Amino acid sequence: xxxxxxxxxxxxxxxxxxxxxxxxxxxxxxxxxxxxxxxxxxxxxxxxxxxxxxxxxxxxxxxxxxxxxxxxxxxxxxxxxxxxxxxxxxxxxxxxxxxxxxxxxxxxxxxxxxxxxxxxxxxxxxxxxxxxxxxxxxxxxxxxxxxxxxxxxxxxxxxxxxxxxxxxxxxxxxxxxxxxxxxxxxxxxxxxxxxxxxxxxxxxxxxxxxxxxxxxxxxxxxxxxxxxxxxxxxxxxxxxxxxxxxxxx
Amino acid sequence: xxxxxxxxxxxxxxxxxxxxxxxxxxxxxxxxxxxxxxxxxxxxxxxxxxxxxxxxxxxxxxxxxxxxxxxxxxxxxxxxxxxxxxxxxxxxxxxxxxxxxxxxxxxxxxxxxxxxxxxxxxxxxxxxxxxxxxxxxxxxxxxxxxxxxxxxxxxxxxxxxxxxxxxxxxxxxxxxxxxxxxxxxxxxxxxxxxxxxxxxxxxxxxxxxxxxxxxxxxxxxxxxxxxxxxxxxxxxxxxxxxx
Numbered sequence: 001x002x003x004x005x006x007x008x009x010x011x012x013x014x015x016x017x018x019x020x021x022x023x024x025x026x027x028x029x030x031x032x033x034x035x036x037x038x039x040x041x042x043x044x045x046x047x048x049x050x051x052x053x054x055x056x057x058x059x060x061x062x063x064x065x066x067x068x069x070x071x072x073x074x075x076x077x078x079x080x081x082x083x084x085x086x087x088x089x090x091x092x093x094x095x096x097x098x099x100x101x102x103x104x105x106x107x108x109x110x111x112x113x114x115x116x117x118x119x120x121x122x123x124x125x126x127x128x129x130x131x132x133x134x135x136x137x138x139x140x141x142x143x144x145x146x147x148x149x150x151x152x153x154x155x156x157x158x159x160x161x162x163x164x165x166x167x168x169x170x171x172x173x174x175x176x177x178x179x180x181x182x183x184x185x186x187x188x189x190x191x192x193x194x195x196x197x198x199x200x201x202x203x204x205x206x207x208x209x210x211x212x213x214x215x216x217x218x219x220x221x222x223x224x225x226x227x228x229x230x231x232x233x234x235x236x237x238x239x240x241x242x243x244x245x246x247x248x249x
Numbered sequence: 250x251x252x253x254x255x256x257x258x259x260x261x262x263x264x265x266x267x268x269x270x271x272x273x274x275x276x277x278x279x280x281x282x283x284x285x286x287x288x289x290x291x292x293x294x295x296x297x298x299x300x301x302x303x304x305x306x307x308x309x310x311x312x313x314x315x316x317x318x319x320x321x322x323x324x325x326x327x328x329x330x331x332x333x334x335x336x337x338x339x340x341x342x343x344x345x346x347x348x349x350x351x352x353x354x355x356x357x358x359x360x361x362x363x364x365x366x367x368x369x370x371x372x373x374x375x376x377x378x379x380x381x382x383x384x385x386x387x388x389x390x391x392x393x394x395x396x397x398x399x400x401x402x403x404x405x406x407x408x409x410x411x412x413x414x415x416x417x418x419x420x421x422x423x424x425x426x427x428x429x430x431x432x433x434x435x436x437x438x439x440x441x442x443x444x445x446x447x448x449x450x451x452x453x454x455x456x457x458x459x460x461x462x463x464x465x466x467x468x469x470x471x472x473x474x475x476x477x478x479x480x481x482x483x484x485x486x487x488x489x490x491x492x
């Protein structure tokens with residue numbers, strides 16, 4: 001542990017402690033925010049009692065499927081676009097403006113097309129995540145040093161071998177940056193669409209609890225989202241650091 | 250002209266694909282490009298649309314200025330103080346990845362229905378990217394700039410306005426471009442849940458009524474505004490990079 005991580009943990013712990021204190025002393029009324037310790041114990045109780053099991057399963061299935069589709073198809077679209085330079089130069093201005101468009105506005109259209117359920121939620125999450133993966137693939141392929149391809153040619157590697165043994169490992173750190181973004185966007189896309197309109201899922205359960213003044217359930221589920229995002233991020237960052245370290249070696 | 254021709258052709262192809270999709274799934278699910286445009290133009294004639302645009306613009310203007318000022322000020326502070334920056338960065342990245350919609354009930358309880366919670370929601374989305382870009386710009390700034398400022402015996406305020414801010418301007422513009430898009434998204438999502446006015450409310454209301462032409466017209470309008478603003482900022486970005 002270095003100083004930074006210690007300070008960071010202290011900062012987070014201090015912040016949680018401060019909220020706990022403010023809640024316990026009723027400076028923040030119970031109707032606004034419940035103490036973090038209560039959120040956590042309630043979350044443990046909910047999960048161990050099996051409440052919301054279906055919602056949690058529904059959301060995580062959606063996130064997993066959406067991230068998977070976005071990463072795989074984004075990678076292959078990126079490969080295809082990279083091999084067509086003229087098409088790419090036409091596409092690039094559109095890619096640069098893509099994230100300026102509030103994608104959620106198209107959610108109603110997907111609902112009409114796919115109905116309420118997995119289809120429309122996954123579609124909007126893929127729409128949100130795929131462009132990050134395409135852009136990352138393009139950057140990764142651009143940044144492969146030419147000398148690597150030349151060495152592969154000198155070693156008389158076949159095209160497929162070059163791609164598998166030289167180009168893919170060289171582009172991997174950039175590709176992984178795309179994977180990280182795609183996972184984060186899938187998460188945001190799924191939870192937010194469930195929040196807007198859905199019949200199941202964590203986002204739906206939070207909205208439902210909110211509308212019915214079940215603030216204990218609501219905060220427990222919010223905490224669940226917070227914890228899952230943090231854990232997923234930490235895991236992805238761990239792999240990312242290992243990849244980056246390998247590149248520098 | 251030759252550079253934008255391929256992009257123009259691609260946009261035409263996209264509109265053609267939209268038309269084909271419309272023919273495939275029917276007008277009940279997706280209106281055609283021409284129908285959407287005419288519906289938008291007819292909506293332009295009503296006072297209702299302009300009132301909603303005004304509401305969204307007002308909330309967006311507040312949110313954007315708060316995100317901009319807060320992001321740059323905090324970014325400069327965290328960038329100058331290396332330890333504070335290193336401590337805060339992972340926390341900020343994590344906050345950035347959270348689906349902020351889930352925090353909406355909390356925002357609503359703190360700020361109530363209406364303008365202030367829309368603004369808060371916009372700031373929540375837009376502040377962190379601007380902050381991160383500013384912070385990284387200061388960290389990667391060449392140290393010789395600050396040393397020169399020291400040699401010239403500039404006061405901290407002078408070195409801020411004559412050295413620091415001009416040096417980080419290109420990165421800040423890139424951050425603002427991202428922050429702009431996210432703030433707009435935040436304000437719109439805010440309007441979808443806790444407002445009786447604005448374009449987000451209009452879209453969610455149309456969604457409840459199953460009024461696809463209005464949804465598509467609002468979506469088209471927002472896309473046009475967002476892409477135009479983004480392209481203008483991209484141009485500014487390119488100009489600053491080539492300085």
